[in-house]
Amino acid sequence: MSSIETVRGRVARDRTHFDVIVAGGGPAGIGAAVAAALQGAKTLLLEARPYLGGVASTALWMPMNRMVTAGRPRGGVHDLLLAKMRSYGRDACREGKRTFADGDGFDFHPDYLRIGLFELLEESGAHYRLYSPVSGADVQGEVVVGVRTCWKDTDAWFPCSVAIDATGDGDLAAAAGVEMKLGYEDAPQFMPVSLVFALCGVDVDRLETYRRESPEAFGQTIEAARRDGYATAVWYAFDRGTVPGVVSVNNGGPYGVSGLNGADPADLTLVERLGARIAVDFVSIARRYRIPGLEESSLIRVGAAASVRGTRRIVGEYEVTVDDARGGTEFSDVIARKYGVIDANQIYMGEMKSGFAYPYRAMVPRRIDGLLAAGRCGSATFLGHAAGKSMGNMMALGQAAGVAAAVSVRAGTAPRCVDVSRVQTLLREMGVDL
Ligand SMILES: Cc1cc2nc3c(=O)[nH]c(=O)nc-3n(C[C@H](O)[C@H](O)[C@H](O)COP(=O)(O)OP(=O)(O)OC[C@H]3O[C@@H](n4cnc5c(N)ncnc54)[C@H](O)[C@@H]3O)c2cc1C
Structure with missing residues (x-):
């Protein structure tokens, strides 16, 4: 259990420089912040809401699917979160159902999840700040060098070396001037928005x-x-x-x-x-x-608010497509694997190659550096995103972005130019099966 001094020390104050800033504390943001901090980067997670967890907390007892794969541990942040939740006893965590669309999931009590995520961040060494909607990006010469938040009359500014957009809606990337896509290949069609x-x-x-x-x-x-x-x-x-x-x-x-x-x-x-x-x-x-x-x-x-399945996505160096998911395209820059099915709700449901490869380039915006996008705002077609959009997969994408950001900071190279083989090695050392 963290002392009050530890907790106080982890709540970030205005104008402090961080190696890595993660915008958004959903499954992807948690994966990114914990992984970056574990890799030694001074890391800050900025969350708009008064709690962490994204949809997992907003929607109440929502099973986090693909937290393991075919019953086997996924390594890294997944294992740390599962161990943390199990440590709270039977009310906190139970194994979820196994059906065509769902699987390898765990149901977490939303309030145990709240405390669990705080403690996970603290134990990894990460800092955090709630009530901090990201409202802007400082961009110098097409490189993100800082993140701005605004809450009532409090504007705050956090300079950083690398930023990760895990807001789901791509708020940071859009503010930085990254080209974005919205909805079903820019048609006004979306997966449903639901109050669970x-x-x-x-x-x-x-x-x-x-x-x-x-x-x-x-x-x-x-x-x-x-x-x-x-x-x-x-x-x-x-x-x-x-x-x-x-x-x-x-x-x-x-x-x-x-x-x-x-x-x-x-x-x-x-x-x-x-x-x-x-x-x-x-x-x-x-x-x-x-x-x-x-x-x-x-x-x-x-639930605390309506939950959103998909909105804006960055235009990245690579766009993941439904054919990649169905055919299981392999990439030399694989940094995560997505398991499960293609689930775009009423729009499309279908099978894919479970465990298809996700390339690092899908996190890298085509224009603008100093920035990665992880989770549902990564670069994908509408159905490419819907393929394996479970929370466990989103956490895996965040984890990879966090490790890549830490490698980028340590090497002093832009995220676009990181040595992906080094990222892959570190992920494997964390127990991730690439
Ligand atoms: C209704 C519904 C049911 C689902 N059911 C399941 C299920 O049963 N099992 C499963 O595994 N998956 C399920 N999913 C899919 C899964 O929840 C999402 O794919 C996953 O949560 C996406 O993770 P994320 O971290 O990218 O985004 P999110 O979970 O959306 O998290 C984004 C985070 O960023 C924060 N944020 C947003 N804007 C800003 C900003 N400007 N500044 C700072 N912070 C910001 C948000 O508050 C949030 O905490 C469901 C989704 C929905 C909507």
Whole structure:
């Protein structure tokens, strides 16, 4: 457990120089910050929200899939996080379900995850600061040399040697002038934005048996509820929480509304408004139509905010495509592997070569140096990103970016010019199977 002095020392103050700054504390940002700090870089993680974890914390008991691969440890930050969460006991962590779309996942209690991520950062040596939305980048001669944040009347500035954009929406890269793509190859089409919610009082075994044995029946009930005037989501999926009787209700966003941009405040407001009604109505539906296992359930609460699957992506030195995912293209600059399926929700679901290679060049913006992009804002086509977008994979991308940033700082070379074989060696030394 960290002392108050340690914690105080880890909260960053304005104008301090860092070797590596990571913008965004979701799975990718955590992977990046912990890995960079473990490699000896003086590292700062800047997070807009009052908590770390990104979607994993926002959405309540959301399983972090692909934290292991086929049951085997992934090494590096994944193993450190799993060990940390297991150390808190049975309420904090349990193994998740294994289906076509999900797998090798762990359900974490969102509040144990909160403390776990702070402690993971502290133990790695990283600094952090919440309530710090990145609002700008200092760029000199096409090189990022600092990151700006703005919260109410507090503008803060942090000079750095290398910055990593792990904001999901690519906020830092866009502010630095990197060319960006948005949505489905620039068509106004997006994966759904969803307000996830959690229920208690659930007979989870009965619910799972019902869903497995009567796959059509649940959908027919939701159709009937729609005809009866209830607000519904496009689809629902249930994940067993770490606490008895609790399930997290993942969903496909509000039924009847599509094309919402998760980076647009107006669209997000719509999801918050409609999602709140969907959560409340779901409890009424469960009780009125006697959905097996859910008859006695109650709403615990909705997630902290709407959760976003994809928005802006950088235009990088390489763009990962759906053909790379399906065919399993190998790259000499592989720095991570993505496992799972292609999951673009209603737009496309399909198989890919699980464990396909992710090249370092997909993190490097084509223009602008001193910057890497990790996680869902990396360089990919819409479906290239949707291929293996689970949190464990995003953490692997962040981890690789963090190691590369530390190598870049140590060698005094721009991220674009790092010795990728050195990055690969260090990742292997951390136990990563490339
Ligand atoms: C509804 C939903 C359900 C999902 N279900 C699953 C699932 O069951 N299992 C699974 O493994 N994956 C699931 N996913 C996919 C997975 O959650 C994402 O692919 C993953 O979280 C992306 O990681 P990331 O770190 O790139 O982005 P995010 O998790 O989005 O994290 C981005 C972080 O950056 C912060 N940020 C944003 N802007 C700024 C800024 N300007 N300055 C500072 N910080 C900023 C955010 O607050 C956040 O903490 C789901 C996604 C959604 C939306």
